[in-house]
Amino acid sequence: MARFSLDAVSLPGSAEGLRQDVRDFLAGEIGSGRIRPHCDSWLSGWDAAFSRRLGARGWIGMTFPRQYGGTDAGALHRFVVTEELLAAGAPVAAHWIADRQSGPALLRFGTEQQRAEILPGIARGELYFAIGMSEPDAGSDLASVRTRASRVDGGWLVSGAKLWTSGAHHAHFMITLVRTAPAAEADRHAGLSQLIIDLAAPGVQIRPIRLLTGEHHFNEVVLADVFVPDSRLLGRAGDGWHQVTSELAFERSGPERILSTFPLLAAAVDQLTSQPDLGRAGKAALGAILGRLWVLRQMSLAIAARLQAGEAPNIEAAVVKDLGTRFETAVVEAVRLLAPAEPDLASAAPLSRLLAEAISHSPGFTLRGGTSEILRGIIAKGLIAP
Amino acid sequence: MTSERDDLIDAVNRTCDRHQQPAADGWDEALWAALENLGVTLLCVPEENGGAGADHAMTAAVLATLAARAAAVPAAETLLAGGLLASAGQQVPAGPLSAAPAGQELTIRPDGRGYVLTGTLARVPWARHVRTVVMLGETSGRPAVASLDPQACVLQPGANLAGEPRDTLVLDAVQLSGGQVAELPGRGEQATARFALRAAAARVAQLSGAAQRALELSTAYSCERQQFGRPLRAFQVVQQHLAAMAGEVLLLQTAAAAAALAMDTSADPGLAITAAKTVAGPAATAICAIAHQLHGAIGFTDEHPLHLATTRLWAWREEYGSDHEWAARLAERALAGNGGALWPMLTGTLPHSGPPGSAAS
Numbered sequence: 097m098a099r100f101s102l103d104a105v106s107l108p109g110s111a112e113g114l115r116q117d118v119r120d121f122l123a124g125e126i127g128s129g130r131i132r133p134h135c136d137s138w139l140s141g142w143d144a145a146f147s148r149r150l151g152a153r154g155w156i157g158m159t160f161p162r163q164y165g166g167t168d169a170g171a172l173h174r175f176v177v178t179e180e181l182l183a184a185g186a187p188v189a190a191h192w193i194a195d196r197q198s199g200p201a202l203l204r205f206g207t208e209q210q211r212a213e214i215l216p217g218i219a220r221g222e223l224y225f226a227i228g229m230s231e232p233d234a235g236s237d238l239a240s241v242r243t244r245a246s247r248v249d250g251g252w253l254v255s256g257a258k259l260w261t262s263g264a265h266h267a268h269f270m271i272t273l274v275r276t277a278p279a280a281e282a283d284r285h286a287g288l289s290q291l292i293i294d295l296a297a298p299g300v301q302i303r304p305i306r307l308l309t310g311e312h313h314f315n316e317v318v319l320a321d322v323f324v325p326d327s328r329l330l331g332r333a334g335d336g337w338h339q340v341t342s343e344l345a346f347e348r349s350g351p352e353r354i355l356s357t358f359p360l361l362a363a364a365v366d367q368l369t370s371q372p373d374l375g376r377a378g379k380a381a382l383g384a385i386l387g388r389l390w391v392l393r394q395m396s397l398a399i400a401a402r403l404q405a406g407e408a409p410n411i412e413a414a415v416v417k418d419l420g421t422r423f424e425t426a427v428v429e430a431v432r433l434l435a436p437a438e439p440d441l442a443s444a445a446p447l448s449r450l451l452a453e454a455i456s457h458s459p460g461f462t463l464r465g466g467t468s469e470i471l472r473g474i475i476a477k478g479l480i481a482p
Numbered sequence: 483m484t485s486e487r488d489d490l491i492d493a494v495n496r497t498c499d500r501h502q503q504p505a506a507d508g509w510d511e512a513l514w515a516a517l518e519n520l521g522v523t524l525l526c527v528p529e530e531n532g533g534a535g536a537d538h539a540m541t542a543a544v545l546a547t548l549a550a551r552a553a554a555v556p557a558a559e560t561l562l563a564g565g566l567l568a569s570a571g572q573q574v575p576a577g578p579l580s581a582a583p584a585g586q587e588l589t590i591r592p593d594g595r596g597y598v599l600t601g602t603l604a605r606v607p608w609a610r611h612v613r614t615v616v617m618l619g620e621t622s623g624r625p626a627v628a629s630l631d632p633q634a635c636v637l638q639p640g641a642n643l644a645g646e647p648r649d650t651l652v653l654d655a656v657q658l659s660g661g662q663v664a665e666l667p668g669r670g671e672q673a674t675a676r677f678a679l680r681a682a683a684a685r686v687a688q689l690s691g692a693a694q695r696a697l698e699l700s701t702a703y704s705c706e707r708q709q710f711g712r713p714l715r716a717f718q719v720v721q722q723h724l725a726a727m728a729g730e731v732l733l734l735q736t737a738a739a740a741a742a743l744a745m746d747t748s749a750d751p752g753l754a755i756t757a758a759k760t761v762a763g764p765a766a767t768a769i770c771a772i773a774h775q776l777h778g779a780i781g782f783t784d785e786h787p788l789h790l791a792t793t794r795l796w797a798w799r800e801e802y803g804s805d806h807e808w809a810a811r812l813a814e815r816a817l818a819g820n821g822g823a824l825w826p827m828l829t830g831t832l833p834h835s836g837p838p839g840s841a842a843s
Contacts, residue, residue: 100728102736104539104743115831183825358825366821374817376810383809386816387760390753390828391733394740415729472725479701479724480715 133185141187151221165216185359198225205331228272288336349413353420505554542687549691552790563616570664584619763805
């Protein structure tokens, strides 16, 4: 049986110095009213000006080499910056996908021209990406994508539709999983490729799909004979499946899989500090949530260290996402017990508003980036592999 | 994992393969002798006190391995006793030891010939099999460590759910010499808090080992057992159970590793250990439930080894404070802050972090 394990990690002292810089910056942003804390701010908090301010401080593209506009600070320093931003509920959605996985994918598989053209804009907080994976008939079963790219002179002609593409209506590019050759009988993962599609190109139509709150984050991106030049093929034609799955440890293990509801928890604890004694059972319930959060953060940190070492701990990352996203939902239940409030998106009381944001976004936590059921399938296959 | 640690774990496993006996009365004397010979019974005790001077990460890994093997030896208790003696500047004797906090039910009174001990020590681990129980108590308002011979007490045998001895010692004016009692610096509640943290960290390491054993047994059984013409592992519902269990096992293993790392590197490992013991209880609960569900009726029997893991998980989650007690302490840390202090508390970056007396070493 495979043994999964994670070594505990201490952050270097320089990362803790950076943490204080980020805290001071965020205190200024919140104090001046430029930003306001929200739950799930990495989906809902689209603020291009804020992203540019982060970029100006060197806090985007921290894993990119300096020649591409990054700071080459590494995964652990990036971890500190991202967890501080998420804990504060800061609006990081605009640059999130580009910084977390599109940029690293370009670094890993992109051409020199692609890196030089795109990475500096990501690091400045100016170029944004969407993820073009799911389709109307391909959700959890990603290998059944039908969007086709046909060979034409100088590039590809792409037709199909991508679904649930968060932020596509603002983003500049979408790394898109397409079929460039029919699936082989023996290997349905063959014949897939990734294309960097310019969302302003002719033939791209973006339709909003509103969340149950009416918010517009999701889209359907319809591609009708969109021309994509050869220079925008990411990696190798036919390697799409391998390339997509190599992003997963980045996509699944970060602090955003634990902290989506942290602003709610922080607001609840702030309220409880000014109230009479919680009692034994209340303290036990609060402490149980805090202990779980503390250890989940250690797991996420341990994976960041493995990524920094060039490893791809995909199964451990799947565990972190499965446990972390269930924790995000458990926070809602703990707060309901300990600091009751009626959820109200329009409320002036932060607790009511954050509770409403957390509840209404919670269905997404255990779906996006691989459903819990898919993740558990991956974990189990790792366990029982001969 | 470092190769040095891997090598030591391999050696511990080989020692168990060769020497582990079916434990009558919950005590494996042959295995203990072999482990002492290997030099792993006083790992994190300083060398100047007779220990091996290893770090807590190495120690936790060995405790987890012995727990996974259901080794019937007082490995954690000997380390805790050794730590108490070392903190009093004393040499640690060979042989199995136990450690116990005195609580309110016991007094250590100086007299002309040394000290007189009167009262009760409840549920002392392995007391009937050790030559010395190292007791942490107070005398004349100062913390003190007393080396007690269990033969000098009335011993009421008891056991935890796993059959490990948990004996109650009744002390009726037991006379100790001056050399058997050593005063400690600092205040009594600080010494008690330090002991509680070290004990909790040891149990979390052991819990992680027992959890790993339960997962290995469940995985193996799911591959062997055929129903409806297929092995259990072919059923998605079984795979979902296995994966949920593996998640809790990895959480527990990371908690144990993070607690050990904090003891090795942090001035205030209290937060890490408190969080680790807090999560260990619910994780153990979930792991036991899934392991038994996957095994069906056979896992519920004495003849199948699953109980060696699950009864330890059930017993150890309560020892040295239940997860609920540790969780309440964690909540008190959070509620002690002013507004906006939760995140700095969790990341260990409060300006003055940690309550007094929380340092573990």
